Amino acid sequence: MSAPVIQGWCPGALRPMMSGDGLVVRVRPRNNSLTASQAEGLAAAAIRHGNGYLSLSNRANINIRGVTPKSHPDLIAELMALDLVDENAENEARRNILVNPVRPHFLGDPDHYPNVPIADALADALAIPDAPRLPGKFGFIVDLGRGLRHLARDIGDIRIESAATGWYDFILRADGMPTGKLVTGDTAAGLAIEMARWFIDSGGVGPDGRGRMRDHIARGAQLPAGLAGDVPAAPEARQPKPGSYGGGELLAFAFGQVRAEKFSWLAKAGGSIRITPWRMVYFSSGLKRRRDLHDDGDFITNPADPLLNVVACTGAPGCPQALGPTRALARRLAPRVPQGKLLHVSGCAKGCAHPGAAPATLTATAPDRYDLILNDTAAGAPARTTTDAVRLTATDLFPTG
Numbered sequence: 001m002s003a004p005v006i007q008g009w010c011p012g013a014l015r016p017m018m019s020g021d022g023l024v025v026r027v028r029p030r031n032n033s034l035t036a037s038q039a040e041g042l043a044a045a046a047i048r049h050g051n052g053y054l055s056l057s058n059r060a061n062i063n064i065r066g067v068t069p070k071s072h073p074d075l076i077a078e079l080m081a082l083d084l085v086d087e088n089a090e091n092e093a094r095r096n097i098l099v100n101p102v103r104p105h106f107l108g109d110p111d112h113y114p115n116v117p118i119a120d121a122l123a124d125a126l127a128i129p130d131a132p133r134l135p136g137k138f139g140f141i142v143d144l145g146r147g148l149r150h151l152a153r154d155i156g157d158i159r160i161e162s163a164a165t166g167w168y169d170f171i172l173r174a175d176g177m178p179t180g181k182l183v184t185g186d187t188a189a190g191l192a193i194e195m196a197r198w199f200i201d202s203g204g205v206g207p208d209g210r211g212r213m214r215d216h217i218a219r220g221a222q223l224p225a226g227l228a229g230d231v232p233a234a235p236e237a238r239q240p241k242p243g244s245y246g247g248g249e250l251l252a253f254a255f256g257q258v259r260a261e262k263f264s265w266l267a268k269a270g271g272s273i274r275i276t277p278w279r280m281v282y283f284s285s286g287l288k289r290r291r292d293l294h295d296d297g298d299f300i301t302n303p304a305d306p307l308l309n310v311v312a313c314t315g316a317p318g319c320p321q322a323l324g325p326t327r328a329l330a331r332r333l334a335p336r337v338p339q340g341k342l343l344h345v346s347g348c349a350k351g352c353a354h355p356g357a358a359p360a361t362l363t364a365t366a367p368d369r370y371d372l373i374l375n376d377t378a379a380g381a382p383a384r385t386t387t388d389a390v391r392l393t394a395t396d397l398f399p400t401g
Contacts, residue, residue: 010026010059010093010096010136010137011024011025011026011063012025012026012028012086012089012092012093013025013026013027013028013075013076013079013084013085013086013092014076014085014086014088014089014092015089015092015093016067016072018320019065019314019318019319019320020314020316020317020318020319020320020322021051021065021066021314021317021318022050022051022065022066022067022068023065023066023067023068023069023072024063024064024065024067025050025063025064025065025067025072025075026057026061026062026063026064027042027061027062027063027064027079027084027085028061028086028092028095029060029061029062029084029275030095030119030120030123031097031099031115031116031119031120032060032098032099032101032274032275032276033099033101033272033273033274033275034267034272034273034274034275035272036267036268036271036272036273037082037267038082038083038084039263039264039266039267039272039273040264040267040268041078041081041082042054042062042064042079042082042084042260042263043260043261043263043264043267044078044260044264045064045075045078045079045082046064046260047260047261048071048074048075048078049064049067049068049071049072049074049075049078050064050065050066050067050075050260051064051065051066052066052259052260052261053065053066053257053258053259053260054257054258054260054263055255055256055257055258056253056256056257056275056276056279056280056281057256057277058154058155058277058278058279058353058354058355059096059098059139059277060098060099060101060275060276060277061275062275065314065318086127087127091126091127093136094126094127094131094134095123095126095127096134096137096138096139096140097119097122097123097126097139097140097141097142098139098140098141098142098143098151098154098156098277099115099116099119099141099142099143100115100142100143100144100145100150100151101150101274101275101276101282102145102150102237102245102246102247102248102274102282103115103116103145103274103284113144113145113146113168114144114185114188115142115143115144115145117185118142118144118160118185118188118189119140119142121188121189121190122140122142122189122192122193125189125190125193126193131193132193132196132197132199132200133200134196134199134200134205135205135209135210135211135212136209136210137210137212138157138196138199138211138212138213139155139156139157139158140156140157140158140159140160140192141154141156141158141159141160141161142160142161143159143160143161143162144160144161144162144170145162145246146162146167147162147164147166147167147234147235148162148234148235148236148237149161149162149233149234149235149236149237150237150240150246151277152233152236152237153236153239154277155175155355155356156175157174157175157199157212157213157214158172158173158174158175158192158195158196158199158213159172159173159174159175159180159233160172160173160183160188160189160192161173161180161233161234162233162234163180163182163231163232163233163234164231164232164233164234164235165182165231165232169182169231170182170183170188171183171229171231171233172188172191172192172195172227172229173229173233174195174213174217174223174227175212175213175214175217176213176214176215176216176217176218177217177223177228178232179229179230179231179232179233180229180231180233181227181228181229181231182229182231191226191227194226194227195223195227198223198224198227199211199213199216202216202221203216203221204216204221240276240278240280241303241308242280242300242301242302242303242305242308243301243303245282246282247284248282248283248284248285249270249282249283250276250278250280250281250282251266251280251281251282251283251299251300251301252278252279252280252299252300252301252305252308253279253280253298253299253300254300254307254331255279255307255311255312255327255330255353256279258298258299259298262298262299266281270283271283271285272284279311304339306334306335306337307331307334309334309337309338309339309341309342309343310330310331310333310334310337310342310343310344310345311330311342311343311344311345311353311354311358312326312327312329312330312344312345312346312353313326313345313346313347313351313352313353314326314327314347315327315345315347315364316347316364316367319347319348321347321348321350322347322348322364323347323348323364323365323366323367324347324364324365324366324367324368324369324370325347325364325367326345326346326347326364327345329345329362329370329389329390330343330345332390333345333362333389333390333392333397336392336393336394336397337360337394337397337398338394338398341359341360341398342354342358342359342360343358343359343360343361343362343397344358344360344361344362344378345361345362345370346361346362346363346364346378347364348363348364348378349363349378349379350378350379351363351377351378351379354378355377356377357375357376357377357380358375358376358377359374359375359398360372360373360374360397360398361373361374361376361377361378361380362389362392363378363379363382365385368387369385369386369387370385370386370389371384371385372384372385372386372389372392372396372397374399374400383399
């Protein structure tokens with residue numbers, strides 16, 4: 001078995017990545033939001049130039065797959081007309097900012113908390129010529145709202161998030177640090193950029209050009225006094241599930257993938273769409289045609305749906321690095337996953353669909369062979385290897401209950 005190739009960067013729209021089914025074109029909506037017209041236009045572009053599906057990433061981006069080198073320029077032209085493409089590939093790669101999608105129409109103002117102004121200031125600062133040259137996967141999180149953190153479980157190196165000291169207090173925190181520094185809407189973005197510069201200047205980037213804040217802190221790096229603080233972060237919000245959530249509505253797709261025409265229907269039914277890192281979409285004021293939604297293979301509306309307990313990457317043959325298929329196996333095993341547990345089915349040891357540890361992971365090592373890994377990542381040591389994964393029982397997958 002050959003080791004998977006770790007690219008160290010993520011695809012974009014201007015810099016797509018070749019996969020087993022064509023180019024992967026990743027659209028990064030500003031502030032993780034799409035207007036209704038943008039959503040409809042994006043869906044139409046995926047039908048014309050891709051495989052007719054849209055898939056959501058765990059960074060709240062949208063992938064169009066199956067794009068050919070010949071069709072890519074026309075796709076980019078359409079995305080530019082929708083204002084969904086940055087000026088250049090470098091700006092696109094730097095704008096790795098995950099914004100709290102749970103921004104309901106609170107007192108008539110969907111952005112009552114300064115998530116969007118802070119994220120916009122960050123994006124502008126990262127686009128200037130002398131902005132810090134950060135690793136490709138290095139990212140920011142802006143997670144403010146009513147004394148809770150909705151993105152507490154999501155990966156981000158520099159975090160601007162709600163504080164435990166009050167509904168309207170928020171902190172700047174380096175990932176890996178237990179506490180952060182109180183900041184304001186006027187100071188947050190600037191100090192976050194200072195922290196990014198410190199990360200580079202203090203040796204956070206390795207010779208291979210990669211680096212994460214949590215690892216840097218774990219190696220003993222000490223924040224300067226002006227960027228450190230002793231204020232704890234706010235509690236985590238409840239785990240997101242389809243249905244009413246945070247004053248709006250969450251809707252899920254199996255494995256984060258939906259037919260483009262159904263995505264367009266959502267735009268007509270619900271207006272603007274917020275993309276989440278949970279492979280769901282969020283509507284800040286619900287859906288106008290909620291009664292027309294049902295579990296039909298495109299939408300998941302039941303918070304107890306077994307498919308919510310499994311995650312799986314594209315797998316073979318769609319991904320050239322995958323050593324086996326994933327999603328058909330995940331569908332077969334989903335009913336055997338107890339509520340509250342998670343099964344990750346990965347085409348290779350990279351574990352793109354779920355980079356962190358999972359209670360149970362099946363990692364393909366050949367077309368018909370999978371390692372079962374418990375409480376670890378897709379690259380962890382296997383508890384057993386099987387050539388008949390479809391017959392695994394709940395007890396096999398979760399032996400400790």
